[in-house]
Amino acid sequence: MPGTARIPSVSGEQPSLAEGATVTSAYASPPGGYPPAAAPPAPPAVVATEVSKVYGSGDAAVHALRGVSVGFARGVFTAIMGPSGSGKSTLMHCLAGLDTVSGGQVRLGDSEITRMSDKQLTLLRRNRIGFIFQAFNLLPTLTAEQNIKLPLELAGRALDQRWFEQVVEVVGLRDRLNHRPSELSGGQQQRVACARALVARPEVIFADEPTGNLDSRAGAEVLGFLRGSVREMGQTIVMVTHDPVAASYADRVVFLRDGMVVTELTRPTPDAVLDTLKRLGA
Numbered sequence: 472m473p474g475t476a477r478i479p480s481v482s483g484e485q486p487s488l489a490e491g492a493t494v495t496s497a498y499a500s501p502p503g504g505y506p507p508a509a510a511p512p513a514p515p516a517v518v519a520t521e522v523s524k525v526y527g528s529g530d531a532a533v534h535a536l537r538g539v540s541v542g543f544a545r546g547v548f549t550a551i552m553g554p555s556g557s558g559k560s561t562l563m564h565c566l567a568g569l570d571t572v573s574g575g576q577v578r579l580g581d582s583e584i585t586r587m588s589d590k591q592l593t594l595l596r597r598n599r600i601g602f603i604f605q606a607f608n609l610l611p612t613l614t615a616e617q618n619i620k621l622p623l624e625l626a627g628r629a630l631d632q633r634w635f636e637q638v639v640e641v642v643g644l645r646d647r648l649n650h651r652p653s654e655l656s657g658g659q660q661q662r663v664a665c666a667r668a669l670v671a672r673p674e675v676i677f678a679d680e681p682t683g684n685l686d687s688r689a690g691a692e693v694l695g696f697l698r699g700s701v702r703e704m705g706q707t708i709v710m711v712t713h714d715p716v717a718a719s720y721a722d723r724v725v726f727l728r729d730g731m732v733v734t735e736l737t738r739p740t741p742d743a744v745l746d747t748l749k750r751l752g753a
């Protein structure tokens with residue numbers, strides 16, 4: 472899988488021999504010794520296998536997803552793109568346990584979420600998944616700090632104060648913690664939403680058009696920060712976007728058309744993303 476290529480391999484330390492052991496081999500070692508064994512690939516954070524989704528039935532049935540199989544490696548920033556109606560939001564909702572599938576399987580780590588009850592899904596979304604939405608979705612009566620801490624409080628989980636400080640530092644919100652959302656710019660509000668997602672250390676963050684309501688400068692700040700959280704904190708992010716520049720911040724772009732994964736790019740440039748979208752008729 473292309474996304475796994477960037478996962479660092481284990482160190483190439485030579486195994487030491489037990490005391491007194493002798494090496495008997497008819498073959499000479501290659502110059503420089505044997506190469507270290509390849510690291511076993513890390514299991515992906517999220518995997519969809521043959522996922523289908525049908526809305527409605529009979530003549531009115533809409534096949535929003537038609538057998539999507541795709542994995543999202545840990546510590547990788549992936550964008551999902553495709554023409555309007557191609558199934559991006561549907562796929563994200565199925566991956567995040569926000570919607571049920573009509574067929575196929577979704578796994579988050581060791582858990583098959585497509586077999587979970589509503590109650591299990593609520594806990595899963597609360598404890599293991601982070602969300603960032605286009606509309607920020609902050610509570611207006613709470614300060615930035617209270618918004619950031621809210622999911623942990625709802626989950627009854629202890630706050631790691633050092634981690635909180637680090638996240639606040641990274642998103643540059645130190646001097647805005649006591650402001651309410653109405654006292655913050657759009658970019659600052661989205662950074663609060665990013666911090667809120669990150670502070671719970673979710674296994675994956677799903678972001679649906681996170682820069683859709685921001686001007687290009689604020690958008691670039693948020694995207695730079697999301698990419699930083701992948702690079703520096705090992706966060707896994709899956710982001711739906713229409714914007715080729717936004718997608719170019721990702722490590723990998725998966726393209727949908729008519730409910731199917733049709734192609735993907737690694738290390739995307741805005742031009743390469745735009746070309747691919749044109750070919751797909753977006």
Ligand SMILES: Nc1ncnc2c1ncn2[C@@H]1O[C@H](COP(=O)(O)OP(=O)(O)OP(=O)(O)O)[C@@H](O)[C@H]1O
Nearest residue numbers: 526527533535553554555556557558559560561562
């Ligand atoms: N609740 C629903 N009921 C019926 N059809 C739906 C529903 N949600 C989505 N669809 C249909 O499923 C298909 C995929 O929709 P989806 O919202 O996933 O597309 P998208 O790629 O996110 O599009 P956009 O870029 O416009 O947001 C579309 O044909 C859409 O009309």
Ligand SMILES: [Mg+2]
Nearest residue numbers: 559560561711
């Ligand atoms: Mg959508």
